[in-house]
Amino acid sequence: MEADTDILIVGGGMVGTPLALLLAQQGWKVTLLDAVTDADTGNSAAQTHPLEQRCTAISAGSVGLLDSVGLWDAVKADACPMTKVHVSQQGFFGTVRMQASDHNLDALGYVVNNNHYLTALRSRLSDSDVQHIIGARAVSYRADATSAAVAYKIDLDEGSDEKTISAQLVIAVDGIASTMRDAVGIGIRHHNYEQCAVLGCVELDQPHDNVAYERFAAGGPLAMLPRTGNIASFVYCIDAKDQNRVAVMEADEFLAMIQLEFGHRLGVFKQVGKRTIFPLTRIEAQVQQRDRLLLLGNAMRLLHPVAGQGYNLAIRDVAGLLSTLGLTPDVDPGDASVLASFVSLRESDQNRIVKLTDALARGFRGYSKLPGHIRGAGLLTMAAVPQLSQLITKQGLGYVKSAPAVR
Numbered sequence: 001m002e003a004d005t006d007i008l009i010v011g012g013g014m015v016g017t018p019l020a021l022l023l024a025q026q027g028w029k030v031t032l033l034d035a036v037t038d039a040d041t042g043n044s045a046a047q048t049h050p051l052e053q054r055c056t057a058i059s060a061g062s063v064g065l066l067d068s069v070g071l072w073d074a075v076k077a078d079a080c081p082m083t084k085v086h087v088s089q090q091g092f093f094g095t096v097r098m099q100a101s102d103h104n105l106d107a108l109g110y111v112v113n114n115n116h117y118l119t120a121l122r123s124r125l126s127d128s129d130v131q132h133i134i135g136a137r138a139v140s141y142r143a144d145a146t147s148a149a150v151a152y153k154i155d156l157d158e159g160s161d162e163k164t165i166s167a168q169l170v171i172a173v174d175g176i177a178s179t180m181r182d183a184v185g186i187g188i189r190h191h192n193y194e195q196c197a198v199l200g201c202v203e204l205d206q207p208h209d210n211v212a213y214e215r216f217a218a219g220g221p222l223a224m225l226p227r228t229g230n231i232a233s234f235v236y237c238i239d240a241k242d243q244n245r246v247a248v249m250e251a252d253e254f255l256a257m258i259q260l261e262f263g264h265r266l267g268v269f270k271q272v273g274k275r276t277i278f279p280l281t282r283i284e285a286q287v288q289q290r291d292r293l294l295l296l297g298n299a300m301r302l303l304h305p306v307a308g309q310g311y312n313l314a315i316r317d318v319a320g321l322l323s324t325l326g327l328t329p330d331v332d333p334g335d336a337s338v339l340a341s342f343v344s345l346r347e348s349d350q351n352r353i354v355k356l357t358d359a360l361a362r363g364f365r366g367y368s369k370l371p372g373h374i375r376g377a378g379l380l381t382m383a384a385v386p387q388l389s390q391l392i393t394k395q396g397l398g399y400v401k402s403a404p405a406v407r
């Protein structure tokens, strides 16, 4: 029997939404199921305050993919370019500087407000051929030789009956606690870094000049990303044993602490918005595909945020999937051999990023067992060995190897 749709995407977050738009542009009949409703898309006054935003650094490579299909136009007005990246270690001379002009680029990447980014992409869904079902929570999964079926419930509709939708391929982009991953029995590998991330935004007393900073401070890595206005979005990775102490700090005390850790390259930190603290773990699914189900985004892998690679890797996976599916007309997108070729295409990039992120997370954590002068020498080596810093930059820029083919 013919399936209701070619490709069913479960999860309309930062990966699922552009994925749906891109697959529809490639000519697939796409249905996007998302538990989120229009009412909770997160653009309340509090969340749009400049100091309350949550941000992601998007690499030049990811931007290139979105731009090639006209999606970057939807988000670029709010995106803040990073023209330079400056990496340093507190108390040591080693620094690595990268600049867009060295790569003939306008920007090494852009920092976006997650809510604005997602809202802008979602607004494109209504003009596309994607069938978008909102407020719909997928609850179970089954597959046979020719198709898969997902049962879902409309959240707002108390006591509503389950509905079912069938597809040739189901893509789970339903986040870290993926219901679809669990439903097919794919297990996860879990590593606890014994660190926590503190997220927030600070107001600066001087322009940031579009420079992004990664500072390996005594307490742990501290990233400062430029946002529109004199705002920097920070991710500060601290030792888990300091979590309670940092959580109860008054704003002034917290500002004084990160000012001390970061120094004055961005001038004086004037104000800090609401801080969010959560434990840092690496979660990876044991396999990426099974029984017509493919895992992408956080459903597949959650990385330590030290190198800002999680989203960009997921977008390169999206590009890889588009090129795999675009290769053969009339291909069954859920066929195990098609999904296996996608997995093998993406394996080496995924492994490289996981290793790079893990090495940075372990090697540069606060209170690392590595002596500081050796870690400093690591940065100096990066500065002195262009190939190494190019490798880091190349991963950071997130080049997409092959352009997505159109069916």
Ligand SMILES: Cc1cc2nc3c(=O)[nH]c(=O)nc-3n(C[C@H](O)[C@H](O)[C@H](O)COP(=O)(O)OP(=O)(O)OC[C@H]3O[C@@H](n4cnc5c(N)ncnc54)[C@H](O)[C@@H]3O)c2cc1C
Pocket: 010, 011, 012, 013, 014, 015, 016, 033, 034, 035, 036, 055, 056, 057, 058, 136, 137, 138, 139, 173, 174, 175, 176, 179, 180, 197, 199, 235, 296, 297, 298, 299, 305, 308, 309, 310, 311, 312, 313, 314
């Ligand atoms: C502190 C931090 C900083 C980061 N910074 C960067 C960065 O600078 N650069 C970078 O590249 N990456 C960064 N990342 C990684 C990035 O945030 C993730 O890669 C990205 O958010 C993953 O998006 P996703 O769409 O896979 O998942 P999510 O954003 O979690 O979306 C999941 C979606 O699925 C829906 N859903 C869930 N369950 C169901 C269900 N049963 N049925 C239907 N729908 C469902 C949800 O409603 C949601 O819309 C960072 C991560 C962290 C933690």
